[in-house]
Amino acid sequence: MSVTLSQSSRWFARPLALVIAVLLTVVAGSGFLGLRYWQERQAANLAHERSRQVLETLDRLKTIIADVEAQRRGYLLTLDPSYLKAYGVSDESVRRDAQALQALVAGDPLQNHRAGHLALTVAAKLREIDDIVKTAQTSSGPAALAMIRSLDEIRSQIDQMVDHERFLLVDQERGAEALEHRKAWLIATAVIIVAVLAVVAFALARLEAIRRRKAIAENVALHSDLLTRDKKIRRLVDANIVGIIIWEVEGRILEANDEFLRMVGYDREDLIAGRLHRTTLTPPEWRDRDEHTVAELKRIGTAQPFEKEYLRKDGSRVPVLIGGTMFGESTSQGVGFVLDLTERKRAVEALRQSEERFRTLVQFSFDVYWETDAQHRFTHQEFAASLVDAPALGSEIGKRRWEVPYLEPDEEAWRKHRETLDAKLPFRDFELARPAPDGSKRYVSVSGLPVFDETGRFTGYRGVGRHITERRQAEEALRAMQAELAHVNRVTTMGEMSASIAHEVNQPIAATVTNAQAALRWLRAQPPDLDEVRASLNRIVEDGKRAGNVISGIRTLVNKLPPRKDRFDLNEAVLEMVALTRSEVLNHGILLQTELAPGLPGVDGDRTQLQQVILNLILNAVEAMGSIAEGTRELWINTEREAAGGVLVTVRDSGPGLDAADTESVFTAFYTTKPEGMGMGLAICRSMVEAHGGRMWASANEPRGAVFQFTLPLERDASIPARHVRPNPAA
Ligand code: ADP
Numbered sequence: 071m072s073v074t075l076s077q078s079s080r081w082f083a084r085p086l087a088l089v090i091a092v093l094l095t096v097v098a099g100s101g102f103l104g105l106r107y108w109q110e111r112q113a114a115n116l117a118h119e120r121s122r123q124v125l126e127t128l129d130r131l132k133t134i135i136a137d138v139e140a141q142r143r144g145y146l147l148t149l150d151p152s153y154l155k156a157y158g159v160s161d162e163s164v165r166r167d168a169q170a171l172q173a174l175v176a177g178d179p180l181q182n183h184r185a186g187h188l189a190l191t192v193a194a195k196l197r198e199i200d201d202i203v204k205t206a207q208t209s210s211g212p213a214a215l216a217m218i219r220s221l222d223e224i225r226s227q228i229d230q231m232v233d234h235e236r237f238l239l240v241d242q243e244r245g246a247e248a249l250e251h252r253k254a255w256l257i258a259t260a261v262i263i264v265a266v267l268a269v270v271a272f273a274l275a276r277l278e279a280i281r282r283r284k285a286i287a288e289n290v291a292l293h294s295d296l297l298t299r300d301k302k303i304r305r306l307v308d309a310n311i312v313g314i315i316i317w318e319v320e321g322r323i324l325e326a327n328d329e330f331l332r333m334v335g336y337d338r339e340d341l342i343a344g345r346l347h348r349t350t351l352t353p354p355e356w357r358d359r360d361e362h363t364v365a366e367l368k369r370i371g372t373a374q375p376f377e378k379e380y381l382r383k384d385g386s387r388v389p390v391l392i393g394g395t396m397f398g399e400s401t402s403q404g405v406g407f408v409l410d411l412t413e414r415k416r417a418v419e420a421l422r423q424s425e426e427r428f429r430t431l432v433q434f435s436f437d438v439y440w441e442t443d444a445q446h447r448f449t450h451q452e453f454a455a456s457l458v459d460a461p462a463l464g465s466e467i468g469k470r471r472w473e474v475p476y477l478e479p480d481e482e483a484w485r486k487h488r489e490t491l492d493a494k495l496p497f498r499d500f501e502l503a504r505p506a507p508d509g510s511k512r513y514v515s516v517s518g519l520p521v522f523d524e525t526g527r528f529t530g531y532r533g534v535g536r537h538i539t540e541r542r543q544a545e546e547a548l549r550a551m552q553a554e555l556a557h558v559n560r561v562t563t564m565g566e567m568s569a570s571i572a573h574e575v576n577q578p579i580a581a582t583v584t585n586a587q588a589a590l591r592w593l594r595a596q597p598p599d600l601d602e603v604r605a606s607l608n609r610i611v612e613d614g615k616r617a618g619n620v621i622s623g624i625r626t627l628v629n630k631l632p633p634r635k636d637r638f639d640l641n642e643a644v645l646e647m648v649a650l651t652r653s654e655v656l657n658h659g660i661l662l663q664t665e666l667a668p669g670l671p672g673v674d675g676d677r678t679q680l681q682q683v684i685l686n687l688i689l690n691a692v693e694a695m696g697s698i699a700e701g702t703r704e705l706w707i708n709t710e711r712e713a714a715g716g717v718l719v720t721v722r723d724s725g726p727g728l729d730a731a732d733t734e735s736v737f738t739a740f741y742t743t744k745p746e747g748m749g750m751g752l753a754i755c756r757s758m759v760e761a762h763g764g765r766m767w768a769s770a771n772e773p774r775g776a777v778f779q780f781t782l783p784l785e786r787d788a789s790i791p792a793r794h795v796r797p798n799p800a801a
Contacts, residue, residue: 103256110249118242120174124181124235127171128228131192134164135228139221140712142199142691146213155202161196168192171231172251181234188227291554314729318575319367319396321348324403333390333410335382350379353387353643361662363394367404371396377411389415404780409519438514438535443520444528446470446491450696457537459506477511494520496527501538548651578613600655637672640680640709640717640782648707651692658696658703667706670717673782675762681780683755683766687721690751693744694725716764716783724775733768 071647080335091143145153168189175181199222202213306562307314317323323346331337337344352360356378382388394406432439437457441450448467453460466474470489472484483500490497498517498649506512518533566616589606592599655662673680687704695703705722712718728736735757736739742749752768759766759780 080465089274093267096267099258100263102788105323107249107253107256111253114242114246114249118246118496119240120177121235122241124171124174125232125239127174128232128235131164131167131171132225132228134167135192135221135224138164138196138199139218142203142217145203145281146217148187162197164192165189175231178238178724181231184227184231184234188231191224191227203717232498233357235602290294301680313410315406315408317348317404317406319402319404323347323351330408333382335384335386340383353379353381359454367394367396371399373406373491375416380408389414435536436534437537438516438537439533440516440518441530441532442471442518443530446472446531448474449530459508459512475505477505491531496520497533511539513724514536546653573615574635580614582610582613582617604627635674637674638677640670640673640719641668643677643681644684644707644709644719647681647688650685651688654689654692655705658692660692660695660703660705662705662707667708667710670709671784673717673784674783676758679758680762681779683758684719684721686751687754690778691721691723691725691776694727697722698724698726712781714781716781718779718781720777720779722771722775722777724771725775727770727776728768730770733770736768737766752778 128487141153144150147456167183172182172185172189175185199217202217205213241721279415298486306312307327310327310329310332312329313333315323315330316325322344323341326346331341334346334351340346348360349357359376359378363376363504366373372395375391377389377391379389389411390408390409391409394404396402396404411610432452432454435453438460439450440448443449447470451463451466453463472488487497487500496517496519500516502514502516504512504514514535515538516535518531521529521532521631523529585606589603592602592606644664644666648662652662684707689706690709695705701724706722708720710720737752738749739753740749741753756766759782762782764780764782766778769777769779771777
C-alpha cells in the first residue's frame with residue numbers, strides 16, 4: 071500500500087511544480103509589466119509636467135516680450151523715461167526665463183537647439199533694442215518699428231517652440247491614453263490570472279484534501295487490516311482448534327499452543343525444558359517420512375500437509391495431519407500446524423460401520439434402495455442380492471421415476487403421486503407393477519423421503535422399495551377364497567335347506583305311498599275292509615296336506631331355528647358383505663356404489679342371517695348383470711330410515727330386470743331361470759326377513775334392472791345408535 075502512496079504523490083508532484091513555475095512566471099511577468107507601466111506612467115507624467123512648464127515659460131516670455139515691447143515702444147514714441155522704469159526688471163526676467171527654458175528642454179535636442187537660439191536672439195535683440203533706445207534722441211517711429219520687427223522674430227521663435235511643445239503635448243496625451251488602455255488590459259489580465267490561479271489553487275487544494283483523506287483512510291484500513299490479521303492469527307493460536315508449533319528445522323520444538331500439548335500429552339514445562347523434539351515424538355516407522363519433509367522444507371521452504379502419527383508422552387499414538395513452512399531463507403525456524411485426526415478417523419470408522427449397518431438393513435428389509443435428484447431422476451439404485459429379477463444395474467440411472475416402464479399405470483394414482491413429489495412431501499407405500507424378465511408382473515411398494523441440504527434447498531428423494539408380489543398374490547388368493555367361501559356358504563345353506571325340504575317332503579310322500587299300498591291291500595282282501603281303506607285314504611289326504619304345507623311354508627322351516635337377537639350395526643354388516651364380494655364385483659366389471667345413512671340405530675336380529683340375505687341379493691344382481699352384453703353394470707346399495715320407523719335396505723342393479731308379473735313369483739320356492747339354479751334363495755331370504763318382523767319385495771328399476779328391498783322393524787328402545795359407524799370406503 072505504501073507503494074501506491076508514493077506513486078500517487080509522485081504523480082501529484084509533477085503538476086504541482088509546474089503550477090508553481092507557471093505561477094512564479096506569471097507573477098514575475100505581471101510585476102515586470104506593472105513596473106514598466108509605472109515607469110512609463112512616471113515618464114509620461116514628467117514629460118507632461120515639463121511640457122506644461124515649457125509652455126508656461128514660453129507664455130511668460132511672450133508676455134514679458136510684449137511688456138518690453140510696450141515699454142520701449144512707449145518710450146520711443148514719447149521719450150518719456152517713466153516707460154523705462156521697469157526696464158531692467160523685464161530684461162532680467164526675459165533672460166532668466168530664456169535660461170530656465172533652456173534648462174527645461176535640455177532633454178529635447180530640437181527644442182534645446184531652439185531655446186539656445188532663442189536665448190541668443192533675445193540677448194542680441196535686447197542689446198539691439200538698448201542700442202536703439204540709447205541712440206533715439208527723438209521719438210522715432212522707424213526705430214520703434216525696427217525694434218518691433220526684431221521682437222517679432224523672438225515672438226515667431228517662441229511660437230515655433232510653443233507649436234512644437236503643443237505637438238509634444240498632444241503626443242503625450244495620446245501616449246497616456248494608450249497607457250491607460252494598457253493599464254485596463256493589464257488589470258483585466260491580472261484579474262483573469264488571479265481567478266484562474268484561484269480556481270487552480272482551489273482544485274489543487276481539493277485534490278490534496280481528497281488524497282490526504284484517501285491516504286488516511288488507506289492508512290487506517292491498513293492499520294486495522296494488520297490489527298485484524300494479527301488478531302486472527304492470535305485467535306487461531308489461542309482458539310486451540312489446531313495445534314500450532316514453532317520449530318527448528320533440525321527438530322526441536324520451540325513454541326507450541328495448548329492444543330498441540332494436549333494432543334501429544336506433554337505440558338508447558340516439558341516444552342520450556344526442551345523435551346519436545348521431533349525424534350522423540352515420532353514413531354520409528356515415520357522417521358523416513360520426516361526426513362523427506364525436512365528435505366522438502368530446506369529445498370522449497372514449505373511442506374505439503376501429510377498424515378502421520380505422533381507418540382504421546384504416555385506412549386500411545388495419535389493420528390495427525392501436519393504441514394508447515396519456514397519463516398524465511400535466512401532462518402532455520404518455521405511454523406507448523408498439526409490437526410488431531412482421532413475424531414475424524416473415528417468418524418470415518420463410524421461412518422463405515424453405519425454404512426455397513428445400513429447395507430445390512432437394506433439387504434434384509436428392502437429389495438431396493440434408491441436416490442433421485444431434484445428433477446426426480448434416479449441417481450443411485452441398489453438392489454438386494456436376494457432380488458433375482460432386479461433390472462440391470464445402472465439401466466435406470468438418469469431416468470425419471472415415471473420414465474421407467476410400469477405395468478397397469480393408474481393415471482389417478484400417478485397424478486396424486488406427482489403432486490406429492492412436487493410438494494416435496496414424504497410418501498409411503500406407493501404401489502407399482504413392473505414387468506419381470508419372464509414377462510410376469512412384479513409388484514413393488516415404494517416409500518421415499520425428500521432430502522434437503524444444509525441451506526434448506528431440496529436436492530431430491532431417498533427411499534426404499536419392497537417387492538410385494540407375493541403379498542399381492544396372497545391377497546388375491548385370499549379374496550378369491552373369500553368369494554369362493556361366499557359361494558360355498560350359500561350353496562351349503564341351500565344344500566341344508568334342500569335336504570330339510572327333501573326330508574320334510576319325502577316323509578309325507580313316503581307315508582302317502584305306504585297308506586296307498588295299505589289301502590290297496592285292504593281293497594284286495596276278501597271281503598275288502600272298506601273302513602280300513604277309508605282310514606288309509608284319510609291318512610293320504612293328511613299326508614298330502616302335510617307335503618303342501620312343507621312346500622308353501624318354508625317360513626315354518628326357517629322358524630324351526632328361531633333367529634338370534636343381537637343388536638348390530640346394519641351399515642357395518644352391509645360393508646362386510648361389500649368387501650366380501652369386491653373381487654366378484656370387480657371381475658364382472660361392475661361399479662358398486664353404496665349410500666349408507668349415517669347414524670342408523672342398531673338393528674336387533676341375527677346378524678349372520680341378515681348378512682346372508684344381503685349377500686344373496688348382491689350375488690343375484692352380479693349374476694343377472696353378468697349376462698348383459700351392453701350398458702354399464704352398476705350396483706347401488708343403500709340403507710335409510712323408513713317412514714314407518716324401521717330401516718329400509720335397497721339393492722338395485724342395472725341388469726336385465728324382472729317382468730312385472732315376476733316380481734312376486736321370484737320369491738316362490740323352486741322358481742328359477744338359471745340352469746343350475748335352485749330357486750330357493752329369494753324364498754329363504756323373504757322367510758328370514760319376515761322372521762325378523764320385516765317385509766321383502768321386488769320391483770323394476772328405471773331405466774332397467776331390478777330393485778330388491780326389505781325392511782326391518784326397530785325395537786322401541788332401538789333409537790340408541792349402533793356401536794360405531796365406519797366411514798364408507800366404497801362411496
Ligand atoms: P336362483 O338364484 O337359484 O335362481 P333365487 O330365488 O335367488 O334362485 O332367484 C330366483 C329367480 O329370480 C332367479 O332365477 C332369477 O330369474 C330371478 N332373479 C333374482 N334376482 C334377480 C335380479 N337381480 N335380476 C333379475 N332377475 C333376478
